[in-house]
Amino acid sequence: MNRYPHSTRILVALDCIVFGFDGEALKLLLIKRDFEPEKGKWSLMGGFLEAEEDLEVAANRILYDLTGLKDIYFEEIKTFGKVGRDPVERTISICFFALINIHDHNQDQAKAQNAYWIDLKNRPSLIFDHNQMVDMALEQLRYKAALHPIGFELLPEKFTIPQLQKLYEAIYDTPLDRRNFSRKILSTKLLIDTGEKNQNSTTKKAILYQLDKEKYQSQFNAFHNFMSDAMI
C-alpha cells in the first residue's frame, strides 16, 4: 500500500469560496457550523479529498453538496499549508472560488448544510485561515474579472448592461461611468441582444442580453480591459 515508505501522508482538504450577486451586493455562501471543531462559528464550505477521488471531482462534489448545482465555474486560488492552520490535525487545504447565480441554487441543499448568503462587506470572522482565503479569493476575482469575461457567471442567463455594471461596481466597490462601461462591454461583442426587455423596471426598460457562448469560449483568454486600473 505505502510504496513511498519514508514519506508522510497528510490530510488534504478543499475549501471553497462561493460568490453570489443579488443585484446589489456581492455575497458569500458561508456555513454556520453545527459540528466540531469550532461548532457555532462561521466557516467556508469544505471537505476532504478522498482516496480514490480526482481533485476536480472532489471540488465538484463539495460544490454540489452545497448548492445542488453542477458545472459551476470555479477556479483554484492556492493551497494553504501552514503546519498549524488546522488545530485538530495537520491538514493542507486547496482553496478555490466559485461563481454562481444566486437565484439558481437549491435553497434546501444550502439549508441542509446550514449555509447562508452573507454580504461580503459584513462578513463575520471565520475559523482557521478562512479569512485569509476569502481575502485572496476577492483579490483573485478582482484580478480576473478585470481582464476576462468572468462576471457573467454571477448573473442570470439573460441580463441587462446596467445589471452587469452594478455587479462590477460591487466587485470593485467603486462607481463606474455608465456610458463608457456600456461601450466597453458591447465592444467585446460577447453579448447578444435577445430582443427582450427587462420588465421589472418602473422606468425605461433595459435590453436583455445573453452571452454569445461560442465567442465567450474562444475569447476567454484574450485580454479585455474591463477595469482600467482600479483594482487590487
Add this chain to the structure above:
Amino acid sequence: MNRYPHSTRILVALDCIVFGFDGEALKLLLIKRDFEPEKGKWSLMGGFLEAEEDLEVAANRILYDLTGLKDIYFEEIKTFGKVGRDPVERTISICFFALINIHDHNQDQAKAQNAYWIDLKNRPSLIFDHNQMVDMALEQLRYKAALHPIGFELLPEKFTIPQLQKLYEAIYDTPLDRRNFSRKILSTKLLIDTGEKNQNSTTKKAILYQLDKEKYQSQFNAFHNFMSDAMI
C-alpha cells in the same frame, strides 16, 4: 494522532519548474533520474511535503537542494490531483515555477541532483504529468510577464535593455520592435541607469540598468503592458 478519523491521508508532493535564461534561449532545469520510479527518464525536481513542514518551507527546501539559492522568486501554479497521476501511489502534487538567474546557481548542487539545463524548445518528454506541468508553467509565465515586471528575476543584477528584450522574445517566441520595447520598459520607471556600460560587446556598448527595488515592490501588482496581445 488521527483526529479526523474517517478521512484518508494522502501523499503530498511538490514539483518545481525552474526557468533560466542564458542570453539566448529559455531553459529548464530538469532531472535525469538515477532513482526509482522511472529511473533513467527525465522529470521535474520535486519532493514530498513533510509532516511538520510548512508548504512554503518545503518549496524553498526543494529549490535550495537543487540550486543552492535562497529567496528565489517562485509562484504556485496549481495542484495536480488525478488519481492515477503517480502510478506508484496516490499522490497529489503542488506545482510551482521558479525564476532564477542561470549563472547564479550552484553548479555542484545541480550536478549532485543530476540536473541539467535543457532548452525549453528541445525538452525531452517527462514522466507522469510533468509535461502538462511545464506547459502550464510556460503559459503562466507568459501571462504574468506580460502584465507584471517578473522578467527581471531571470537576469543578472545589472543588465541591458537589449538583453531584457531578448528574454521577452524568448519567452513569447516572437520578435519585438527594439524602439517600442525600450520605450515601454523605460516608461515604467523601474530601471535605474547604473552609469556603467556592458563591456562584453564588440559594437556600441549598451547601458547597464538595475531594478529600482522599491518601485518594483510597490508597483508589482499594477498592470503594465509589456506584451500587447501576443501571448497565450
Add this chain to the structure above:
DNA sequence: GCAAAAGTGTTGGATCTACACCCATGT
C-alpha cells in the same frame, strides 16, 4: 409633464505602432 433610468455621441488627451535617423565601437 415630470422624475428616474437607459440608450447613444463627441472630443481632447494619452497611448501604441510603425517607421528612420544618428551614435559608438572594433575591425
Add this chain to the structure above:
DNA sequence: ACATGGGTGTAGATCCAACACTTTTGC
C-alpha cells in the same frame, strides 16, 4: 570607412475618459 548594434524621435491611428443630450416609462 564600414558593419554592427544601441539610443532616440516622430506621425498617424487607435483607444480611453470625461462629459451632455435624448428616449422611455410610470406616476
